[in-house]
Amino acid sequence: MTNMGLRRSVVLKRRPSGEPTPDDFSVVEDSVPQPQPGEVLTRTIWLSIDPYMRGRLREEQTYAVAIQIGEVMTGETIGEVIASGSPDFVPGDMVSGARGWQSHSVSPAAQLHKIPKGAAPLSAYLGILGMPGATAYAGVTEICKPKAGETFVVSAASGAVGSVAGQLAKRMGARVVGIAGGPDKCLWVQDSLGFDDCVDHRSLDLRRELQAACPNGIDGYFENVGGAVQTAVFEQLNPFARVAMCGMVSQYNDKTMPPGPNLGFVVGKRILIQGFIVTDRLARFTEWRAMAEPLVADGSLVYREDVIDGLENAPDALTGILSGRNFGKLLVKVANEH
Amino acid sequence: MTNMGLRRSVVLKRRPSGEPTPDDFSVVEDSVPQPQPGEVLTRTIWLSIDPYMRGRLREEQTYAVAIQIGEVMTGETIGEVIASGSPDFVPGDMVSGARGWQSHSVSPAAQLHKIPKGAAPLSAYLGILGMPGATAYAGVTEICKPKAGETFVVSAASGAVGSVAGQLAKRMGARVVGIAGGPDKCLWVQDSLGFDDCVDHRSLDLRRELQAACPNGIDGYFENVGGAVQTAVFEQLNPFARVAMCGMVSQYNDKTMPPGPNLGFVVGKRILIQGFIVTDRLARFTEWRAMAEPLVADGSLVYREDVIDGLENAPDALTGILSGRNFGKLLVKVANEH
Numbered sequence: 076m077t078n079m080g081l082r083r084s085v086v087l088k089r090r091p092s093g094e095p096t097p098d099d100f101s102v103v104e105d106s107v108p109q110p111q112p113g114e115v116l117t118r119t120i121w122l123s124i125d126p127y128m129r130g131r132l133r134e135e136q137t138y139a140v141a142i143q144i145g146e147v148m149t150g151e152t153i154g155e156v157i158a159s160g161s162p163d164f165v166p167g168d169m170v171s172g173a174r175g176w177q178s179h180s181v182s183p184a185a186q187l188h189k190i191p192k193g194a195a196p197l198s199a200y201l202g203i204l205g206m207p208g209a210t211a212y213a214g215v216t217e218i219c220k221p222k223a224g225e226t227f228v229v230s231a232a233s234g235a236v237g238s239v240a241g242q243l244a245k246r247m248g249a250r251v252v253g254i255a256g257g258p259d260k261c262l263w264v265q266d267s268l269g270f271d272d273c274v275d276h277r278s279l280d281l282r283r284e285l286q287a288a289c290p291n292g293i294d295g296y297f298e299n300v301g302g303a304v305q306t307a308v309f310e311q312l313n314p315f316a317r318v319a320m321c322g323m324v325s326q327y328n329d330k331t332m333p334p335g336p337n338l339g340f341v342v343g344k345r346i347l348i349q350g351f352i353v354t355d356r357l358a359r360f361t362e363w364r365a366m367a368e369p370l371v372a373d374g375s376l377v378y379r380e381d382v383i384d385g386l387e388n389a390p391d392a393l394t395g396i397l398s399g400r401n402f403g404k405l406l407v408k409v410a411n412e413h
Numbered sequence: 414m415t416n417m418g419l420r421r422s423v424v425l426k427r428r429p430s431g432e433p434t435p436d437d438f439s440v441v442e443d444s445v446p447q448p449q450p451g452e453v454l455t456r457t458i459w460l461s462i463d464p465y466m467r468g469r470l471r472e473e474q475t476y477a478v479a480i481q482i483g484e485v486m487t488g489e490t491i492g493e494v495i496a497s498g499s500p501d502f503v504p505g506d507m508v509s510g511a512r513g514w515q516s517h518s519v520s521p522a523a524q525l526h527k528i529p530k531g532a533a534p535l536s537a538y539l540g541i542l543g544m545p546g547a548t549a550y551a552g553v554t555e556i557c558k559p560k561a562g563e564t565f566v567v568s569a570a571s572g573a574v575g576s577v578a579g580q581l582a583k584r585m586g587a588r589v590v591g592i593a594g595g596p597d598k599c600l601w602v603q604d605s606l607g608f609d610d611c612v613d614h615r616s617l618d619l620r621r622e623l624q625a626a627c628p629n630g631i632d633g634y635f636e637n638v639g640g641a642v643q644t645a646v647f648e649q650l651n652p653f654a655r656v657a658m659c660g661m662v663s664q665y666n667d668k669t670m671p672p673g674p675n676l677g678f679v680v681g682k683r684i685l686i687q688g689f690i691v692t693d694r695l696a697r698f699t700e701w702r703a704m705a706e707p708l709v710a711d712g713s714l715v716y717r718e719d720v721i722d723g724l725e726n727a728p729d730a731l732t733g734i735l736s737g738r739n740f741g742k743l744l745v746k747v748a749n750e751h
Contacts, residue, residue, distance in 0.1 A: 130681070138652065138681045301677065314476065320679045334672035339639065341658045341688035343468070343476045348686040350679035 082107045084147045085176035085389055091132055094328045094397065097390040099132075100148070108181045110160040116181050117154030117170060122407040123201040124150070124383075124392045125235070126299075129327040138352055148176040148389070151206055153190065153197050155412075164189070171200050176389050178409055195371045197412060202404035203371055203378040204364050207235035210353040211297070212363040214319035215243045217356075218349045219295035223248030226289050228308055231299035232273060233260040233379070235404035236321060240297045241270050242376055249295065252288045254304055256399045263402075267377055276300075282307045292316075300325045302333070309336050312346055320350040327397055379403030420445045422485045422515035423727055429470055432666045432735065435728040437470075438486070446519045448498040454519050455492030455508060460745040461539040462488070462721075462730045463573070464637075467665040476690055486514040486727070489544055491528065491535050493750075502527070509538050514727050516747055533709045535750060540742035541709055541716040542702050545573035548691040549635070550701040552657035553581045555694075556687045557633035561586030564627050566646055569637035570611060571598040571717070573742035574659060578635045579608050580714055587633065590626045592642055594737045601740075605715055614638075620645045630654075638663045640671070647674050650684055658688040665735055717741030 081104050091099045110116045131142045131149060142148060152175070156168040161184035164170065170187040174180040190200050202208060219240075221227040227244035231237040232253025241264070245251045253264040253273040261273040272288040274281065285307050292313035298305060301323025312318070326332060340346065353359065370376040381401040383392045386409045396405050419442050429437040448454045469480045469487060480486060490513070494506040499522035502508065508525040512518040528538050540546065552574075559565040565582035569575040570591025579602070583589045591602040591611040599611040610626040612619065623645050630651035636643060639661025650656070664670060678684065691697065708714040719739040721730045724747045734743050 138683075305676070320676065320684075322680055323677050326675070326677060332675035332677055335675040337639075337664070337670035337673040338643070338658065338686070339661050339664060339670055341686060342660055343688070343690070345476075345688045345690055345693065346658075346686075347688075348676070348679060348684075350681070350683045350685075352681070352683055355683065 082179040087142050100390040107179045110181050112160045114160045114181050115164045115184050116158040118179050119152045119154045119409040121153040121198050122409050124405040126324040194368050202235050208239045209360045209363045211236045211239035213353050213356050213359045214321050215240050218319035219317045221247045221249035221295045225294035226250045227295040228252045228293050229297040230254040230304050232264045276304050314344045318348045381405050383407050420517040425480050438728040445517045448519050450498045452498045452519050453502045453522050454496040456495050456517050457490045457492045457747040459491040459536050460747050462743040464662040488514050532706045540573050546577045547698045547701045549574045549577035551691050551694050551697045553578050556657035557655045559585045559587035559633045563632035564588045565633040566590045566631050567635040568592040568642050570602045614642050652682045656686045719743050721745050
């Protein structure tokens with residue numbers, strides 16, 4: 076049980092230079108706040124750790140506001156309502172929201188979404204049934220659009236987004252090849268997720284292994300990592316290939332960006348490269364959740380979680396996800412469910 | 414007048430290394446062939462010189478077959494029918510087709526398109542009313558989709574494609590900024606084409622001049638050149654910008670491709686980068702010609718031609734277009750119209 080009198084929060088102490096470390100954050104305590112009318116008090120049970128969080132620590136911003144020094148880190152959470160000033164929620168309700176790295180939070184009721192009881196484990200609503208799953212769904216169905224007989228490649232294939240993207244492309248009839256780091260992840264991607272093949276990006280000759288796994292070239296690519304993996308995949312894209320640019324985690328800690336691929340091939344091969352952020356497509360969340368809940372419940376869609384215990388370990392978890400240390404959807408267990 | 418007994422053709426003598434030179438080609442002569450039933454004999458009047466031709470000289474190919482040593486160079490032409498084995502054509506008809514670098518050609522009737530008499534000058538059907546115009550039309554309306562109030566940038570702005578792309582975007586209500594090589598071209602782009610601004614890519618600080626010309630960032634980019642121009646434009650793209658990748662002429666002579674831009678920005682800014690080749694979209698040709706003919710006739714759409722006399726000068730013309738020596742749509746006058 077959490078301490079009902081004190082709230083713990085993880086705040087940014089200083090902007091990391093390169094790889095973030097736990098020293099870049101502090102844990103602070105204050106009193107658990109009380110909800111005003113229209114507000115809801117929750118205790119956090121699960122906190123999601125995602126690569127995009129590294130971008131929030133940079134001074135310069137693209138699509139979201141930077142976290143300021145002393146501010147609580149942002150993050151998606153699942154919590155239990157423990158006091159409510161809103162007629163829409165009662166104590167005991169389980170809710171998802173972007174409530175940040177803290178043990179308790181008071182939120183306007185409109186910022187929370189009730190989670191149905193019993194359809195799937197609570198934590199799945201931060202992974203396959205949450206933002207990562209909806210991201211995979213949007214990128215695959217709106218950008219890559221894999222067709223039967225085509226070859227679809229996804230990097231970070233064992234991760235929260237990549238594992239769903241590949242399973243979706245497989246259901247759409249494509250030959251699906253994952254790229255992951257190390258033999259354990261590759262084996263799981265093939266054996267448990269059912270991908271047709273998985274290439275270890277740490278292998279000595281990534282290009283040749285990818286060629287062997289994709290003898291007919293690559294028609295759709297779901298990009299999560301960038302760097303050498305991107306180079307190898309881009310070289311093997313077929314005419315009219317579609318690239319969903321979801322993330323480039325390999326460079327999130329870089330101070331200056333390395334050069335990228337010469338884009339001459341994009342013209343001759345009529346390549347589509349499309350960046351996207353799932354929060355632009357909120358309608359897809361609801362759609363995806365309704366579609367995926369029964370498939371998760373009956374085991375047709377598979378997922379794997381990597382659980383770190385304790386809010387104070389969230390900073391180290393973030394360091395880990397940026398270097399690929401996690402294996403599956405990375406979660407911090409902030410408190411017990413019951 | 415052409416010699417009616419002999420046909421001259423420009424054939425590839427050897428693959429150029431770097432910049433092509435006239436020594437990479439030979440002029441050969443044979444007898445003017447006679448059309449068989451279903452075929453048409455034309456004498457070439459105009460030959461179009463376009464940057465894509467450099468790609469045909471490479472051994473490795475992307476979307477079109479390489480020209481072989483000894484083979485006649487491909488190219489779009491306008492000619493006059495001088496003998497016909499087809500009921501669809503009679504001597505005196507003016508036709509367009511991809512008949513190559515030669516003074517005469519025999520073609521299956523289905524490969525020729527009749528040009529209406531009097532609607533516009535013949536040569537316009539190789540430029541603004543031909544492949545370059547249709548290319549601009551497809552890229553602007555299907556990919557860049559400029560909206561009123563947005564900023565649209567086009568490189569090689571005084572060229573056959575760029576000049577049309579910018580005028581189209583202007584008609585769609587965008588603020589239009591060209592990028593061209595040298596003050597003469599820039600002045601013409603502003604004064605005659607009516608672009609809002611034009612930046613000289615040879616200026617000492619391209620990035621800053623582009624910033625000054627695009628104070629609200631860039632929402633649509635029509636890419637014809639690549640290299641440093643691409644880098645400067647990409648840095649200033651707004652969220653949700655659309656990039657039509659039409660060509661990268663600055664590197665067509667390169668033996669190895671230079672590195673390109675790091676693509677991290679594509680994710681956060683949700684950029685669309687789309688390569689295209691207008692011959693994939695043949696329906697757009699007809700559509701464009703019908704739309705543009707009256708606008709060319711009444712002077713609403715402006716174009717400029719750079720005419721080189723004599724088929725034997727086609728190789729040097731190709732060298733010139735790859736270094737930006739031409740000013741306007743580059744044409745070789747192979748013979749007189751009458």
